[in-house]
Amino acid sequence: MPTARILRNTLITALVIAAFAVSYRVTEADFPRLFLDLPKGKELLTAFLTPDVFTREVETRTVSLVFPIPCGSAPTEESLPSEGPRLVPSVLCAEPLEKFTLEGYDLQPNSEVVIRWRLPDGRTMTAIRTQTDANGYFTYEVQARPIQSTVDGVASRLEVDTLTPVGELKPSQALKDVLDNMFVTIFMALLSTTLATVIAAPLSFFAASNITRKGCLGTTVYYLFRSFFNLMRSYDPLVMATVFGFWLSFGPFPGFLALTVVTIASLGKLFSEAVENIDPGPVEALQATGAPPLHTVRYGVVPQVVPDFISYIIYHWDINVRISTIIGFVGGGGIGYYLNLSINDFKWHQAGTAIWAIVIVVWAMDFLSSDIRKRLT
Amino acid sequence: MSIETATRRPVVRSGIASFFLPGLGQFLLGERYRGGGILLGFVVMLGTTVWYGKPLWYAAPILIWLWNIWDAISLANGRARSILLPLLFGLAAAYGIGWQVVEIDFSKANMDRALAILRPMTRPDFVQPRREVNQMWVPVQVPCSSQPPAARREDAGRAAMVIPDCGGVGETLIVNVTGMWADAETNVFWQNPIGNPLMLGEGEITMLTLTTDENGSLTTTIRVPSTALVAAPDPTLPQFHRVYFEQYRPTGGYELSFIGNEVLKGALATVSMALMATGLAMLFAIPLSFLAARNLMSGNPVTYAVYVAVRTLLNILRSIESLIIAIIFVVIVGLGPFAGMLALALHSVAALGKLYSEVIEGIDPGPIEAIRATGANWLQVVRYAVIPQIIPPFTAFTIYRWDINVRSATVIGLVGGGGIGFLLIELIRVNNMRGVSAVFIAIAFIVIVLDYVSAKLRERLV
């Protein structure tokens, strides 16, 4: 007996180790890479930790000078000013792709600096961003980017904008957008939970063995509904949303429908279990009074399951808020869509705002739902 | 007279109070919860309608406000009004606004399109009849050099040739093949030097399919595809392209199709991702859970601070979906199952850490007391009084988490995290609904089977 047990345990251990070994290969786990590339994540994380919540009015001041490329294609700046906000390049003109140093004096102190080329036709290109110090000074090595920028003797100009925050803090555009999308998300969860409840509550009785599983027809209906619920429940709403998104194109609607379908299955299963766990006594008593079957359910079953149903609905609303925050990734709509857009545009601070909003809402819902459910029982 | 003024005053007062601040009148009459609830409901309703900004819906907070004044006055007269009415206003507005915000429009639900999607889904692309291939090719030079080599090839009793021996883009060639299977459908297609097949049928988007004669030979004219030189570095340099002839015939039985194979691989990756993530998460969650257990950590201020810090961290991490974490890891380690696995692991650390710490908090303090009484130190107490009590629930929770992780792993691919979700989104992108159907079947299979297995395993543990 002990040998058999040792053998069995060894076998189980070996199986587990083998499973992990296979998994390690299949998942292409590459931990050295994780640590080597961690600095890439640092920038991301810093951005997420400093979400774009408030902005200030930005005052933009521009200084510029003529800078012909290549030399001789147009007259250079005749004389550089010696005071006031001014730009001082190390050369007055340059060949294409030549590097030179650009210094700025007496600009707005502690401001963001945007260096760019203004082409003769008015277009701009290549924005380098840097920062002025407390004296309003900056220096930066600039490359003469436009290959041939002088057109009809008009040279391109070097422009430098200083962006100085002034005035009161105010909510940023990102914050407003996040709030807007959060509303959509919460409504999506609310509506899908409601619709799912309305559909799942009556259907759940068909999947309850004590109500339906009588006779040949009843048993068929019971198994039909039960397997439908089990099947649909096995799909994550996001997986459903891919197909619904393909069908209904973009927007919150397909996400809402996908969420509703999965919630119907999930609630249907939970509801039917609640129905199965009722006290059969009252049902028997009502049958004995000669009440029709529907009335037996209405007066014998429904009053018993209402508290459980409410508890499950609230629980599911909590889950659905959580899911609808991310369902926008595939179906579109809501905060998930906004987050996806921000990430695709590399707007990490904006993404950070969305993530924080999600964390707060999910947290609040979690707290609220568990609190309400505790009171119910 | 004096009695009348005595009753009148609170009526007027509570009416006015509720006029200025909904719920205040009720609050002053001692109905604190009622007052608070009315205020909260009013503020939420007002906030929602103001945010939505369509004037029609302002009716809801206004009606609630009017009802609130009426209720305050009635309450002062000793009779509360039914809460049903404002609830109705609120719900009507909430669902009305929600309906528009979520852009619910069932007329958009085009049933023809739904059928077009669903019909191929009834035939999942998982297996195909086993068949054998008879393939032959012949080289042909494009564009022509000054002395093109003969475009002929013989192989295993089959011979193929192209006349003339070379051609430019869009030129007509005569191709001939002999020794193939007789009276069999034959696909004729072009292959450029990199190995990409190009179609030769109508508009170069359909397969050119012909039938061989009773001797197994076939002659037809083709046009050098317009895209034959698209991938060439220098279109003037002559290179060898190939004309392929391909025949299939069933040999009985079935085999995995290409998509079926991909689905299996995806399914394996999904389960593996979940397994790795759960294992990894367990390693980190176990030590963390001890730090997050209140009963072990509330001894002195330092450990209590650690407890609070760990708990907060776990709570924040837990409320970020693994899908969002996956996006970050995709940026760090690139697309693939590794990123998905890391995301699942990180989320699971938080989830398991919380479950584990609750187990530790719920253990029987008796043995701890007994071991401590023998003079054992903290570590010994943990080893002899805590660990024996927590192994079964820890294992049960870990298996449960694996189950959940498999479910999550099916979607993590949607953002590039690898596994079956990645395959799903690729198949949807190319409108391969038969493949999508296979993926759906696979997901249901994995999830239901693992659900069952995990439930059975946990049953045995507890």
Added chain:
Amino acid sequence: MLKIQNLSKTYPNGTQALKNVSFDVQDGEFLVVIGLSGSGKSTLLRCINRLIEPTEGKIIWDNVDITAAPPAELRHIRRKIGMVFQQFNLVKRSSVMTNVLSGRLGYVNPWTSLLGIWSQEDRQRAIQALDRVGIADKAHSRADALSGGQQQRVGIARALMQDPKLILADEPVASLDPVLSHSILQYLEQLNKEGITVICSLHFLDLVHRYATRVVALKDGVKVFEGSAKEIDRAKFKEIYGEEAQEVRAASL
């Protein structure tokens, strides 16, 4: 008159709960069914209103074959048979009033009652029924807020709503203390005196002596005794309850 002829019941798992039981019940009787737990008392009572389908035999009530009645007619018959249960079988979360009203479900308009709308007349009747069992003041309490004895009185009131000609009482006092037992049985006795036939299963012999006009005893699904309570002597008692049984009096508990 209720005629039970050769009644047998075999459960799907093979248990034979009733074996060829036959007896008659005259109108206006207070018939008590006694026997050990598992002797088939509950099955017998439930076969009468077909909450349990009998396997063989007939039950004929006022010349109508209950066992052959199709579903709609069966409900019609059930309306006239009130039932009182050991576990009261009230919907605990519903109000006493709703519980009592639900006894009327066999009679009322199916649509309005589905919405929970009841006529003034039915409400009046419910209050009267509750008044008869002395708990009219509890009409708007939740059923689970009541004590066991009060809940059983609600159960009787519910049966009264059916305007029954026959009341089946399945161990109506087994979950109550002895003192309450008498008060519940007195209500049944009162109804019996007003002309309602009562078939009641009981455990305690002293209660049987006090209330029964006639007794039927079951042992392992077989009828082993039929007669008046006085005829149960020591030997009969041993036969019904087995050699090791001791007579226990409810009042002495």
